[in-house]
Structure formats: C-alpha cells, structure tokens
Amino acid sequence: MRLLHILPSLRAQSGGPSRSVPQLCRALHHEGLQLTLLTGRRPGEAQALKLEDAGFPVRCFDWRFSQVQAAVAIARFMRQQRESFDLVHIHSVWNSVVTQAAAAARALGKPYIICPRGMLDRHNLQRGQLKKWLYRQTFDRHTVAGAAALHCLNAAEAHNLSAEWFRLPKIFVSPNGVDARLLTWPRGNFRKAHPEYAGKRLVVFLGRLHAIKGLALQRQALEAVRARHPDTLWLLVGPDDGEWAKLQGPDWLRWLGPIDSDARFDLLADADLLLQTSEYEGHSVAVNEALAVGTPVVIVDTVHFDEVAQVGAGFVTAREPGAIADAAARVLADGALQQTMRANAQGFAARELAWPAIARGMLGHYDRLLGGRAP
Numbered sequence: 001m002r003l004l005h006i007l008p009s010l011r012a013q014s015g016g017p018s019r020s021v022p023q024l025c026r027a028l029h030h031e032g033l034q035l036t037l038l039t040g041r042r043p044g045e046a047q048a049l050k051l052e053d054a055g056f057p058v059r060c061f062d063w064r065f066s067q068v069q070a071a072v073a074i075a076r077f078m079r080q081q082r083e084s085f086d087l088v089h090i091h092s093v094w095n096s097v098v099t100q101a102a103a104a105a106r107a108l109g110k111p112y113i114i115c116p117r118g119m120l121d122r123h124n125l126q127r128g129q130l131k132k133w134l135y136r137q138t139f140d141r142h143t144v145a146g147a148a149a150l151h152c153l154n155a156a157e158a159h160n161l162s163a164e165w166f167r168l169p170k171i172f173v174s175p176n177g178v179d180a181r182l183l184t185w186p187r188g189n190f191r192k193a194h195p196e197y198a199g200k201r202l203v204v205f206l207g208r209l210h211a212i213k214g215l216a217l218q219r220q221a222l223e224a225v226r227a228r229h230p231d232t233l234w235l236l237v238g239p240d241d242g243e244w245a246k247l248q249g250p251d252w253l254r255w256l257g258p259i260d261s262d263a264r265f266d267l268l269a270d271a272d273l274l275l276q277t278s279e280y281e282g283h284s285v286a287v288n289e290a291l292a293v294g295t296p297v298v299i300v301d302t303v304h305f306d307e308v309a310q311v312g313a314g315f316v317t318a319r320e321p322g323a324i325a326d327a328a329a330r331v332l333a334d335g336a337l338q339q340t341m342r343a344n345a346q347g348f349a350a351r352e353l354a355w356p357a358i359a360r361g362m363l364g365h366y367d368r369l370l371g372g373r374a375p
Contacts, residue, residue: 040070118282153283214277
C-alpha cells in the first residue's frame, strides 16, 4: 500500500493540522506504510515541521504570489508519479491545493479521502457562507462527493456534517493523537526557568489568537476568577491572528507568542489549567497535548471533546462567562481535584490517543477502501 498525504501548508500559523498531520504520517511510516507528504510552502514563512526531523518523505512545493502555484505543482507531481501511489489522503477543504489534488486523483482513477477537520460542519459553513457557496459552485462541486470516504476526527464532527451542501460519501472516525513522550513529561521545568511565576495560578490558552477561539469570552470569565483567586495569571501561547490588540492591557495577562518547540510542553505540564472556548473545534490538538501531560482542562461544549468530563480530566461547560468562571475557579481552588484530574487525563491519553494505536486503526480503514489488500 502506497499513499500520498496532502496538506495545503505546514506554516506554524496554520494551527493544529500543521502538527497533527505530520505526526500521523510519522506514525503510519513507523507501521511500515510507504507514504509521502506533499505540501505548499511560501519561502520565508515559519514552518511547524523541520524537514530534516520529519522521519518520513516530505515534498514542499514553493509558491510566491498565490497558493494556486503550489496547487498546480502538486497536481502535476501526482500525474507524473501516478504509478507510485494507490490512495490519497487530503487534509482540509476550501483550498486550491485540496481542489487541485482531488481533481487530479479523480482524473487518474485514484481513490482519495478528505479530512475536512471541522470545515464542513454546519456552524463553520455559516462563516463566510457566500464565499464558500461560490467556491463550491465554481470549483468544489465534486471535491467532496468524489471522495472514497470522509475522515472525521470525532463523532460530533461526523454528526454535524452538512448534507445540504454536498453529497456525502462514507464516513469513518479517527482522532488526532499525541506524542508518547508527553505521557511521561516532567513537571517543574517551566516554573524553574521562569521564577517570576512562582506562587501564581497559571491558566493557559494554546492556539491562534483568532476571533473564533473566544478569547474575549475567556478574558471576561477570568476577570471573575481573579475576584476569587487574585494570584491567577492568564498566559496566551500562539501566533496573533488579529486578537492581541483587543486583549492587551491587564497586568495579569501575558502573551508569550508562538512556541513551537518542546518548551510548550514544559508550560502545559506546569499550568494549573488549560482553557479552551472556541466557537468550534474538530478535535483540539491543544486539548490532546494537555491531557497527555496531565493538565486539568476546562472547555466549552462547542469544542466537542466530551470525554474530558466523562473521564474526569476536567469540566465541559456552556459557552458563557459565568459557567466558565465557576468551573475554572473550582479547579484552581482544589489541589486534590487537580491531582485526580491529572491522573485521569494521562490515563485517557495513554488508552485512547497514542499515535501507534491510531495509526494501526487508520491502516485498517485504508485497507478496506482498497478492497482488502494488506498494507
């Protein structure tokens, strides 16, 4: 079995997929699958993956003026290498790379999988609805309908797919995973390196500083938390995507910028709480990483990660500041509860989110799509 994985970009600002897709590819490669990751790259942009550290083949196609340049180059590569792959796994939608790669696969008679990563959810289709409708009508009418399968990251995403926009193919569910190293990640490194945080309760947000992440909502909730716990600090980690200018001001807020090295795991391991309040998440890489290092989590129901509450690793609340503040304050006030949540979080991550198990499950899906040929 020979695969192409296609991701429009590995730039650091692309968020979770720029980390989770290479990790999936690495796990599949370790299971013996022959694969190559194809991606676009604008020269000079920070990348979430160092190619020399990938551990599997990666081909980057540069573009300068428009990502369409990379899309055309990837489609050309697929045509040239048609005999070297059996199946194509495409990550994302609403993108010229996805459109061109899917069209090339159909023209070559190669089955392909689309992993929309939440972008075909009814909620997301309402954002920029006219632009997406026009793109579908002009370019993408066959991209989804022509797929051999849709890969959803959790049951909530599969349930919320919009059948009004596309004729949906068969669907399977396979989540993002976590690096096994995180399950034994040591605590104390971040606070040792940053003595200015000694004695502080650290609430962390990890991700793009974008309106969809609900950071104004977090700020409102944490103002209420600080009335009960004045030593609480709010640390934001990630690239600015338009929100920092609206948030800056409080002396209890720190923006640490993007941290793409292992230092972010040091921060997560030493945090008292990870807070995620997005309008929508497919399967949050930040929550995965927090669970793996044992950080208690408070999320809203639109993050679609109910397992957090089911296994006792944190709380899932309504998306309103009072409920978020109450849950966060409860965690920050109770050291014994934090310890229980840490143990439950790591136990769940070890059982359900380890990449080797996810990769073996994915190989089964590939095998079924290719008619039972063994990998």
